[in-house]
Amino acid sequence: MLNKPRQNKCWFFLACVFTVLYSSCTSDRNPCLEPNISKVQVSCYQFKSGEYSDTALPNAIFASLDIDSARYWYWGVKAMSKFDLPLSPKKDTARWILQADSAFSLIDTLTFVYETKLKFISNACGYSHDYLIKQIISTNRNIDSVRVSNHSVTTKAGIENVKIYF
């Protein structure tokens, strides 16, 4: 039925070789296309005209008291209302200082108490750590109150974890 001429058989083997060569070129590790570091997203709110609304801090400082490399994480950033703070998988608490306006406002301290959970993202991205916020403690010099809105800190972007009210 399919007794093809010799030319067709040559094409058959050429197709075989090219397909194998193509496969060998596409077998490297895929690029990691998703975030692989979990950070706490902190949002700032202010009570205005009977309701709480997003408020941008005029000249904010967020600095870690525990992690040397995050000592100047946000330093004098202007007009931002959302901040992403890293946690250390080696610890179970993290202390941060917050100053809404570095020129004159009082400094507050935020203490996050959390659990760490190992998470496999993919073979392309490897492993990462997620966190579960158990408690948050703050001073109230300038901050009115603090509330955990989502205890689970993952690599998913745009999920608010903590609300800070001024």
Place this chain on the structure above:
Amino acid sequence: MSKFIFNLLFVLSTFSLAAQDRKEDSLLVDKKDSGHLLRFSFDASKLLLNQLVDQRSVYEFGVDYYVKGAIYAVAETGFGRSNIDYPDLKYTTTNTFFRGGIDKSLFPRKKPQDWGMGFFGLRYGVGFIQRKEASYSTNDGLGTIIMGTVPSATFSAHWIELTGGMKLELFHGFFAGWTVRAKFLLNQKSFGDLKPAYIAGYGAGEKATAFDYNFFLSYALRWSAQK
């Protein structure tokens, strides 16, 4: 007008093709006299691929047997390994696999000795996977590297495949053919967190759908049904 003539010619050509089909049908081999075929195959393309890719290897073999009415029973097996050696993730897996199913020839045979075929088919596949202890490192984004290990594990993979391809008889009893495969993994969740990057016989364990190909070289034993 030219469009009408073209359409007319096209319709007439289909009539002539139908007439040709009737003539050819009369030449078709009697199904009762179709004989027996048992064909042994191995995937030559994977042998070449194993030489070109360090990260994984696979060896695939197959047997198909002509049942009747253009249906072939197919059994395939193989084994392979993968060696993941990334800066932040290292582990090895080994696995064997088995596939069983049928192929249906798309074209009727015209002579008793005509065993070449274009076909499509269906398979059920199962793989038995062993993953050795994996080591990983994570970066918390602050310059801290944390290293750890994940215990070894064994698990099975189940999938179904849709196949298509062709087989040509190159010379007496020796065949070459290709098969393309669309594979659908049935139990990906049972792999746990660390899904194997490669499962021989299936493909990427992280993906619920995989595509693959084989270039089989085969030898067929044939014998007549009549004595």
